[in-house]
Amino acid sequence: MERIEPGEMVRRLTGFIRTEGRFDSVAIENFRKMPGGASREIWSFDCAMERGGETSRRAMVLRRDPGAHNISTSRRHEFMVIRAAFEERIPVPEVFWVSEDPAVLGSAFFIMERIDGETLARRLLRDDTYARAREVMPAQLAEILAKIHRIDPVKHKLDFLAQPGDNAALSEVKRYEETFRFLALEPHPAFELAFRWLLKRVPKTPRKTLVHGDYRIGNVVFGPEGVRSILDWELAHLGDPMEDVGWMCVRAWRFGNDQKPVGGLGSREDFFHAYEKASGVAVDPEAARFWEVFGNLRWGIITISQARTHIDGFVKSVELASIGRRTAETELELLNLIE
Amino acid sequence: MQDRPTSVELLEAAADFVDREVVPAIEGARQFHARVVANVMRIVAREIKLEDPLVRSEVKALARLLGHDAPHLHSLDDLRAAAAGMGEELTAKIRAGEADEGARRGEVLAVVRQSVEDKLRIANPRYLESDIAIRNANKEI
Secondary structure, eight states: OOOOOHHHHHHHHHHHHHHHTTOSEEEEEEEEEOSOOSSSEEEEEEEEEEETTEEEEEEEEEEEOOSOOSSOOOHHHHHHHHHHHHHTTOSOOOEEEEEOOHHHHSSOEEEEEOOOSBOOHHHHHHOGGGHHHHHHHHHHHHHHHHHHTTOOTTTTTOTTSOOOOSOHHHHHHHHHHHHHHHHOSSOOHHHHHHHHHHHTTOOOOOOOEEEOSOOSGGGEEEETTEEEEEOOOTTOEEEOTHHHHHHHTOGGGGTTOTTSTBTTTBOHHHHHHHHHHHHSOOOOHHHHHHHHHHHHHHHHHHHHHHHHHHHTTSSOOHHHHHHGGGHHHHHHHHHHHHO | OOOSSOHHHHHHHHHHHIIIIIGGGOOHHHHHHHHHHHHHHHHHHHHHHHHHHHHHHHHHHHHHHHTOOOOOOOSHHHHHHHHHHHHHHHHHHHHTTTTSSHHHHHHHHHHHHHHHHHHHHHHOHHHHHHHHHHHHHHHHO
């Protein structure tokens, strides 16, 4: 990928926004790279846009692909899913423009509203500032999730989303097994045991909905009062809504707060109950458990994928490299769950 | 024969410098990556200390589980290759359904758990300790 200095990025971005928004002039300030984002670069900036003598100002972020990836997704699709969620009054950033033309910034990107707040899950779980947020967030997250699962893909023209086939659970397991067999460099008997366990317990899936695909506290902007915004919709797809419920319970998102399985914040029972109340649909604990095991396995496969992104030289990064040694954490949790 | 400090001492000195001097002096994405760097150096230091005894016991356990004679291997490369080879053999058996149920499942799970715990002794010993503490607490209840 073409390497573009921040000053040059600002120059090109200014031109892009002026053209896309049909502005007379655009000024970008405070352009800086945000921490985190192992798979996407996030840049923050303030944008002043002038048209016909009137100036508007917005706090914005740019989400950009850092380069080629093992698991690649479309920026335009993510943009459209967030727009659908915004129209359904789900707390998400307002999205402005998208481009998949590498001539603009070297790789695909989109621009959205910057929501002020905290995203570091460790702060949520430890700081006194967020004591109230810790209380209210499990129920808020369950209610928002119920709303996400009610988004109508036809109404919002999300027909590009992959269809899950006859059984969403079975096709997800098969899809990740294929990825795993393609990427893994060493034998992983713990993952093999987990695949066997899952294949024997594939739930029947009466519901098919939009699935966020990466619903966890690390993808939530929050303040002392609770949830402000849901981020990272790049893995949205059609499938079993219980997939999101199980993913919320994956151990890696507890950051050591293991007595509270749902993101280190609350119990499974309370979360399921709040979801049932908001959606009117009962949570089958067996199906939720299936998806929790699947979620841990999926995170384990993602750690392998992120390490390969470094090993194969797509993106050289000490963070991606170090994630390769986190695979064993998910293997241990899987053994705990299936023994 | 190399002079002191040993490789482990050198790595630990470098990791301490990153943690104490570099991390507090920078912020944002760089600070996060500096923490990752220190952590990676500590992983490598633990691997230098622990890999040899751990891979030896892993090879023994896998050979016993798979019904092979314990191989007499000395070099670390040979031990790693033996562990990987028997790991492949074990995954093939699991995929064929050999560990789906019964006493065999318990035997396989015990050996796999030991291998996974040995990886964590190098990659993240704190995670392993807290996992063991949680499991013991659950047993008491």
